[in-house]
Amino acid sequence: MTHQLGDRERSAIRDWLALPVERRARLVIGGDDGAGKSALLRESAARVPGAALVDCTGLTADxxxxxxxxxxxxxxxxxELLRGRPGLRDALRGDHTVxxxxxxxxxxxxxxxxxxxxxxxxSLLLLRAPEARIRLALEWDGDRMGEPPARDVVVTPAAGPEARGASAPAGADxxxxxxxxAAAETTDVPVEVYRLLHEALGAPSGPADARALATAFPDEIEVRETGRDARGAEEPDAGLLAFRSPSLARMWRAACPVSAAEQRRIVAALLAAVxxxxxxxxxxxxxxVGRYAARALPAHATLAGTVGELLADGRVLAQVRPGAAWDALAVAYPSGVPYGGVLADVRSLEAQGAWSLSQGEWAAWLHHAALCAGVRTWPGS
Incomplete structure (x- = not known):
């Protein structure tokens, strides 16, 4: 359940919409999970003719x-987004609300x-498009996005008792x-991955198949997809598990933190499995498990403090998804990857267009980049 939106929030949105579009002030909707941020934005978008509404869940910025x-x-x-993203700036025309x-x-x-x-x-690309005047409103979370600049117009819906009261049981670890x-990095978690995490973290025995887990925790998790055998019959011990909302996953992550040492065990278990x-x-x-490792292993290595070592291994680098590698490096090196070396070369490949490649093309691109740099053998290969 979410907080009932009141006149204060709606009035603040109306005031923002009434501002001259030339000011390009960004509207930020902050507040706690469950406070009704998404509902407020959706309701506001529905009241603006021609407004663009995009749900960012799971998407990259591109x-x-x-x-x-x-x-x-x-x-x-x-x-057209590759050349420093000028295509986006140059293509936008007219007045818009996003x-x-x-x-x-x-x-x-x-x-x-x-x-x-x-x-x-x-945000800067949209707000500074030279031939467009864009009002931009977005949902905000300080933990994941930092503090909004002082020039933004900030609206913070008050959290209702349901949002404030959600918590993990005392003593949970x-x-x-x-x-x-919650230790998994993807939204949908294959049961096989859950079992690997279960073993790597040394968890005690408990529900180990999708149906049993969903039955044990019906308010928190759901089975997104049931596994099937070769004949098409349902397999209760397979399928995809997911928290019913991202905020539940974050709550359990905060209540049950996984240490860097435990993340190293997860990394080792994933590498052994593949x-x-x-x-x-x-x-x-x-x-x-292999598909999960290609998407999520760099993120686990980032939390383990070993992503630099992991992605410097050519055998691993060729197997992970390009976006997973770049995303992990952006988290591990917020000020930029140090100049020189394999990691800097890997980071530079994004600007060259490698983000759209298939896995085989990615491996070939890495090989080509190494040869062009005079590297005949990448570390670990």
């Missing part, structure tokens, strides 16, 4: 930019730099079943 353009009727392809909901939940993992990219780089699930499971091959072809 994907959000493309959806904003599409909502505004601007034909802009992914390749609402971004769930911007704090952007990014492919829970440990993602994408919310900050939306709050900073993307990282080995609680929901603490284990390297010890038969002949060498793409991780994405090694089942749910």
């Amino acid at each position: 994907e959000v930019a493309l959806r904003v353009c599409a909502a505004l009727g601007v034909a802009l392809g992914p390749d 609402f971004l909901v769930n911007s704090q939940w952007a990014g492919p993992t829970l440990t993602s730099a994408e919310p900050r990219r939306i709050a900073r780089a993307l 990282g080995r609680h079943p929901l603490g284990v699930l 390297t010890d499971s038969g002949p060498a091959g793409p991780w994405t072809e090694k089942g749910p």
